[in-house]
Amino acid sequence: MIGGLLGYHWAFSEAIEMQDSVLIQIAGLVQGGSLTGGRALHGVDLDAEVWLIDQATAPQASEDDARLWSLKDGLALAVRNGQPIRVLLRTRADGARFAVAQRTSVRDEIASDMAFRTVLPIAALIPCLLLVTAIVIARSLRPMVHLAGDLDGRRADDMTLLPTAQMPSELHPFIASINGLLQRMRLLMDQQRRFVAEAAHELRTPITALSLQAENLAAVDLPSSARDRVGSLRQGIGRTRHLLEQLLALARQDAGQADAVAMPVVRLDDVAKEVVAGLLPEAASRGIDLGFVLVEPAVVRSEAVMPAALLRNLLDNALRFTSQGGRIDAWVYRDGDAAILQIEDSGPGVAPEEIGRIFEPFFRGQHQEGDGVGLGLSIVKRIVDRLGGSVEVANMTEGGRTGLRVLVKLPAATA
Ligand SMILES: Nc1ncnc2c1ncn2[C@@H]1O[C@H](COP(=O)(O)OP(=O)(O)OP(=O)(O)O)[C@@H](O)[C@H]1O
Ligand SMILES: [Mg+2]
Known part of the structure; x- marks a missing residue:
């Protein structure tokens, strides 16, 4: 102007x-x-x-x-x-x-x-120049926008390095700095996981020893007041053992690198039958009707222990939150490219305001039955993520019934 x-x-x-x-x-x-x-x-x-x-x-x-x-x-x-x-x-x-x-x-x-004729061409050029400048800036910033989208869309623990190929060379130092930061963060997270895993592992032996001592004590002929104390001692030790097992399971899932293609194939239906069979005595002792509505052959690529850990945690919740005389139904089947695992219980379900948080580590809702530590669903989520699947949780309200429905979808493999 x-x-x-x-x-x-x-x-x-x-x-x-x-x-x-x-x-x-x-x-x-x-x-x-x-x-x-x-x-x-x-x-x-x-x-x-x-x-x-x-x-x-x-x-x-x-x-x-x-x-x-x-x-x-x-x-x-x-x-x-x-x-x-x-x-x-x-x-x-x-x-x-x-x-x-x-x-x-x-x-x-x-x-x-x-004078007007001298200035006119320049005045006419200015909007064109502004337009060209805006286009050039937008074009040169496009790779940055892509990078930002890539970073924004990531899971919090995804530390994959950013690619430098096909990026303008001006951005290379910036990408190198971000990658350096990602690498340091990955190192830090690995150290923390290893620390938790090692701490849990180190604690396992003394807790096992304590638990054995408590068992021995229970066998001794004790006055009834002491027997009560031994009872609560054993309960406390049992809870601590459970916490350590859950911590170790979570650390194991966190430490493993997700590479589903390299994993062996596992029969989901066989694993489910095994886990359910293992829990039948407990269910029977509490009068809970635990069983399959449908079991079809379904195969997934997975580490051998993963589907069992997943199922055990889901069924453990279902058993824990279902009261005497209730029922727990399970389904295993194939739906197109997905292997489906569904579990329904007749417990109270999860409060709607809590349903978004139940996958957080150490989150325990208003229903805190038994010895839970709040890690079970975190382990489930971690396993499902590593296998490239999804998990949905919903309260069942049809026909006046209550209970939780958990639907796990995993990519099906060919046997
Ligand atoms: N089937 C269910 N019915 C009702 N509430 C549930 C059910 N499953 C999970 N929840 C709620 O979600 C919370 C978190 O579950 P999660 O399995 O992660 O922990 P937990 O069962 O308390 O402990 P852990 O599984 O580590 O022993 C539970 O404390 C409970 O409030
Ligand atoms: Mg649980």
Whole structure:
């Protein structure tokens, strides 16, 4: 804007100076005798309206004329017929004076016209330049936007390095820094996981020893007051063992690298039958009807222990939250490319405000039955993620019944 105004101003002054030099050239011609006065010099430029006035022939009636001829030779501003003019006065060799004049309004009009034509192309170019600049910036920032999208869409623990291939070289140092940070974070997370796993592992032996001692104590003939204390001691040790087992299971899932293709194939239906069979005595002792509604052959690629750990945690919850006389139904089947595992219980279900949090480690909702530590569903989620599947949890409300439905979908493999 300022540039445009300055450009206009300069071009305007230039045009005014050019018109002065035209007046000087005409005066030169007149002095040389090539032109004689009292008329408009249309030969110069029809629009320019340059007049040659001889003092000898021009009428000198008005005050304006008297003032004009009183001026000294040279360029000056004057007034003629009530209009401002630019005038160049000269004296011929014989002493006769003449003036070459041009109306100021005409001069200004010509100058502003010229100045406008000088500035116009630049003014027209500016929006084009802005548009081109915006396009170039948007194009060069596109890889950055892709990178940001990639990072935003990641799981919190996904530390895969960013690719530098097909990225503009200006971005390489930036990508290298982000990758360095990702690597350091991966190292830190690995260290933490290893610490938790090792701590849990180290604690396992003394807890097993304690638990054995408690068992031995239970076999001893004790007064009933001491027997109660031994009972709560064994319960506490059992809870601690369960916590350690869950921590170890979670650490094991966290430490493993997800590479489902390299994993062996596992029969989900066989694993399910085994796990359910193992839990039948407990279910029977509490009068819970645990069984399959459907078991079809379904195969997944997985480490051998993963489907069992997944099922055990889900069925453990179902058993824990289902009261005496309730029922637990299980399904294993194939649906297109997915191996489906579904479990329904007749417990109280999960409070709607808690359902979004139950996969968080150590989260235990308002129903805190038994020795839970809040890690079971975190282990389930971790396993499902590593196998490239999904898990959904919903409260069942159909027909006035209550209970939780858990639906696990895993990519089916070919046997
Ligand atoms: N079948 C269910 N019915 C009702 N509530 C459930 C059920 N399954 C899970 N929950 C709720 O979700 C919470 C988290 O479950 P999760 O399995 O992660 O932990 P936990 O069972 O308390 O402990 P852990 O499994 O580590 O022994 C539970 O404390 C409970 O409040
Ligand atoms: Mg649990």
